[in-house]
Every structure is written in structure tokens, then in C-alpha cells.
Amino acid sequence: QVQLVESGGGLVQPGGSLRLSCAASKFTLDQYAIGWFRQAPGKEREEVSCIGNHEGATYYAHSVKGRFTISRDKAKNMVYLQMNSLSPEDTAVYHCATAASTSYLGGVFTCRGWDSWGQGIQVTVSS
Numbered sequence: 001q002v003q004l005v006e007s008g009g010g011l012v013q014p015g016g017s018l019r020l021s022c023a024a025s026k027f028t029l030d031q032y033a034i035g036w037f038r039q040a041p042g043k044e045r046e047e048v049s050c051i052g053n054h055e056g057a058t059y060y061a062h063s064v065k066g067r068f069t070i071s072r073d074k075a076k077n078m079v080y081l082q083m084n085s086l087s088p089e090d091t092a093v094y095h096c097a098t099a100a101s102t103s104y105l106g107g108v109f110t111c112r113g114w115d116s117w118g119q120g121i122q123v124t125v126s127s
Contacts, residue, residue: 002024002026002027003024003026004023004024004097004117005022005024005025005119006020006023006094006118006119006121007021008021009094009122010124011126012086012125013126014086014125014127015085015086017082017085018083018123019080020080020081020083020121021078021079022034022079023078024077028074029077030053030072033053034053034072034098034099035049035050035099036049036070036094037095037096039092039095040092047059048064048094049068049081050070050110052111057109059108059109059110059111067084067085068081068083069081069082081096087125088126089125090123091125091126092123094121095118095120095121097117098114099111099113099115100113100114101113
């Protein structure tokens with residue numbers, strides 16, 4: 001069973017930044033496409049971003065494009081989500097997950113087949 005652990009969440013003021021980390025035990029993350037999701041109270045889970053395992057292609061939800069950046073550090077076996085210009089609407093529990101496959105749909109890089117999930121970490125944007 002793939003185990004993922006998120007870290008780096010917390011409380012930040014509007015306009016601030018956080019970097020979330022996704023770590024794995026007993027396997028190398030670059031075997032998988034990795035995605036970040038978030039879920040706010042009373043809202044549906046939203047796929048925020050995904051990064052491919054080979055080509056490094058990325059996907060961003062419209063709501064975060066230009067503010068969030070997903071990246072890998074293969075040496076550290078980590079995937080990061082750099083979040084800038086945060087607003088209260090970004091408040092949610094954030095999860096990372098492995099994707100079973102990737103493709104291009106209408107020219108848009110897409111990850112799918114979410115297999116393993118981390119337990120999630122709270123991000124709160126508030127003054």
C-alpha cells in the first residue's frame with residue numbers, strides 16, 4: 001500500500017504563501033503522476049493540480065492557475081505545491097494522491113485513476 005504524507009499547511013494571512021509537501025514511504029514518487037486536491041467544508045472535492053511522472057507535464061485548476069505551482073524533487077522523493085497570493089477561498093483540507101494514468105484531452109494534460117491518498121492537511125487563509 002502506497003503511503004503518502006502531506007506537510008506544510010497552517011494558518012496564513014490573505015496574500016501570503018505556503019508550500020505543501022507530499023512525501024512517500026517505501027516507494028519512489030516519480031513512478032507516479034501525483035495530484036493535489038482540496039476540500040472545503042460543504043464543498044465538493046476539487047482537483048487543484050497534477051504533475052506527470054515522466055514528462056513533467058502539469059495541470060492546474062482555473063481557480064489556482066498563475067498562483068500555484070506543482071513540482072517534484074526526485075532526490076528528496078517529494079512533490080510540492082507552492083501556493084502564492086492565497087485568499088480565504090483557498091481554505092480547505094489539501095490531499096495529495098497518486099494517479100494511475102495520464103492523458104491529453106482536448107490538448108489539456110489530465111491525470112486520472114486516483115489510487116492512494118494522504119490523510120490531508122489543513123490550510124487556513126484568514127486575517
